Amino acid sequence: MTEVVGRIRPASNVPTRLLLFGGIALLIFCIFPFVAGEFQTNLMAKLLLFGALGVSLDLVWGFTGILSFAHGVFFTLGGYVAAYYLKLNLSASANNYGGTLPDFMVWNGLTELPWFIAPLQFFPVAAIAMLLIPAGFAYVIGWFIFRSKVSGVYITIITLAISSALTTFFISQQAYTGGTNGITDVSKLSLLGIVIPPIGLYFIILFFTAALIAGGWWLTQSNFGLILRSIKENEKRISYLGYDVAGFKIFIWTLSAAIAGIAGGLFVPLNRFISPVYLAVAFGTQVVIWVAVGGRGTLFGPLIAAILLGQVQNSVDRITQDWQLIVGFILLLVVLFLPDGLMSLLPKPLRFTENNQVTGYLPPAPKKR
């Protein structure tokens, strides 16, 4: 190995075993849609997005110690943006009313498109808004709650309140949001005039999720990741070292909301509708459960848990309608008996939780004092 002057290359910034397992996993996910059929492909695409949503929460919860029930909200805000775009691009013949005005607006007596929704009919605007609206919303909330000196528990309760207040608010604004039903019957996603088939959508989502995992790895392995872990262990101490803890929290919070927003935006062309169900606390709880079950502070845990629990729910739903009860039990049991989640059952090298920035170096030979 050649000597890098001025900079030390860690022995293994990306461990070989990570490349190996990641590669195998990626390969399986690439083959999956060709053997599994359309239903399973769509389900898997959905679960990958849920996993990505879990990872976004894990960045703020598992890595930084801020538990949020509002990540479903960020996801859904991105989802509404995408839904407006797809709804507004429904061809006139496909629309019940022949016009460009979405059906739910017609039903509620709107005669023209509200000015704040109109720009979303253009793809670039919608694509940027899908990320910026959740991020901007998160930034404003974050600026207030993290610059304040309230403890983590209060913040969690505030996120609970945000989720519940926004749910009622979206339901009440029928003319603009479609009320309880949300925005339904949206058009299929088409890019450059070509309608994207389900398998195409699957690969877009797979690419997004894989990129998120890779980016998340890079971020959490950086000095920034080390600071996040310090904030989680003791946020006061690091401020006496000159770090603006609130700034770090606001940044990761906003970034995580942007990721959740993109996941939500990709969810809508797949799901073909969005509704306040995804704003509600129950969905926010689902996200928390994926992270708790998978393992906090691990990048792969939430993804694995989302896929596992999603598949279980899919098969259990045919037997019982009481999935929520099972979810509650799972959460309770995990907190009491498996606090580090499923990933803690794996042997240590396969959890990929160590920070390689430091473990990558060999210790210097001890000197005599």
Place this chain on the structure above:
Amino acid sequence: MSVCALQIGSSLVSSLIDLAQTAPAEPKAAFSMIAFANQLLNGVGIVGILLLTGLGLAITFGVMRIINLAHGEFIMLGAYVSFVLQSAFKMDLLLTIPFAFLFTALVGAVVELTIIRRLYGRPLETLLATWGLSIVMQGIVKLIFTAQLKYVKAPPYIRGNLTVFGSGEQAVEISYYRLFIVVVALLLLALTAFLLYKTSLGREVRAVTQSREMAKCLGVNTSLIDMATFAYGCGLAGIAGSVISSLKSVAPPMGQDYLVDAWMTVVAGGVDKLVGVLAGAALIGESKAAIAFLLDDPAARVIVLAALIILIRYRPEGLFTIQKRA
């Protein structure tokens, strides 16, 4: 980023403006002092409910620092106790209240023994576990009673309205039932304050929460105190559920609405003194009523929450808390 925040903000504002503009079209909602006074009295009722539902939290969280997200489900349990006793034995709602207290306190004691006790000193874990518990409790009640709405009848002597002044269309009045809620809430507040600050039991409770080790050395049975205090807080939630059971319907998810509001009350008021709950309830209840009068309920929820988020930026300890060291 700020542009986009502005966009959300302005879309919210514009829809609120729309609402405000459409409001006068309906004759009922036209602004009048009488209607406004009625709404303020309505607010008194909301204050009573917030106080009643927040009081249990002021004990479990304020005194013991336990984050109980299943608080709403204890309220729900209390309501179901009243429903069961009324439908099985035709019992008067008032008579069911002690049973609601006893039953929920018992469940609370079991929960403390099996779950809370394992998680002392780990607030986020407690929060998660009690959240799981709340889902489980809703699920179990749904299994037993189905998701159907149940109704509890208020006794005849607290039906009807008390007219404060005026008459007929111009009357300013408050329902006896809401008054009853306010009275119960204030009585419970007084009783709890008495127990906590004036009795030797209360002194032991405060000793345990301030220094567990020291209290143990002084011969206080700390684990019994923990259990009893938590059970008492849950029992208060049970009373709240029982008292408000005939206000609306009784259903498994009913606790969730009260949970968020109860927590907001506690956050706004601060928890170092019991009176903080009263202040928080008064603040949130009346501003909700006033905003709901000018706009509508969902807008009131959003605005009160936004105000609260701004409040904690500048008064993180809540409105009624003293500065403490470290």
Place this chain on the structure above:
Amino acid sequence: MQTVSSTADLDAIDSMETVLAVRDLKVVFSGFQALKGVNLDVGDQEIVTIIGPNGAGKSTLLDAIVGKSPVASGQVIYHGQDITNKNSHEIARMGIGRKFQNPNVYNDLSVFENILLALKGNHTVFSSIRSKMTRLKKEKIELVLDQIGLLDKGYTKVASLSHGQKQWVEIGMVIAQDPTVVLLDEPTAGMTADETHLTGEIIKAIAQSHSVVVIEHDMEFVKQIAQRIVVLHQGEKLAEGSVGEIQSNPRVIEVYLGREQIDSAA
């Protein structure tokens, strides 16, 4: 910039090259006056030792300087600039480092990582994302590890170290931070006599290029390092002077040393 109350004070600052000045500082906790108007000057490359019985307000004084406890009235002036009640990270960035009474270190991280976090540099969000591990940084960290005698422990988790070693880790963090003013709260608590002596030598080395404020109980240690001693009692400054002056001050003997002598006699 804040003007200092009287010209006499200004002259004093000029002549002493005062780096850190505390003026009539009051700190109140729910009605209790923890500090009742304390004055303190710290000169360039000077070691100021603060002693005083428990509850004298020693730690509170440091807390108020670094922005941990809110100041009710009075001023903290650093290089002529008023830093009273600024955010703790701003104060740290200006050049004031703090070691806490109980070692306040990251148990879940390695010694190396603890020092890395403290290492002087640009501590903003974006610079930390871009920041790379460089040979220069590694050498700096190893230099600090060597100075605190933990070079061979760099890769162990702090949780597995002894109490004394944790104290050193935190002293190492302050060294890595390279502030102008170093505030040390009981750096030798829980150390053996040998360790304490070694710590004294480390502090003297730090004082070669920094101003140091040390809170201590151990009189032997105070004698080893002290240049100037400040005695606090019940939130007020009781006395100030050299080791000899303090030892012969009747008021100090009465409230502090006297009691200790009685204690040791008993």
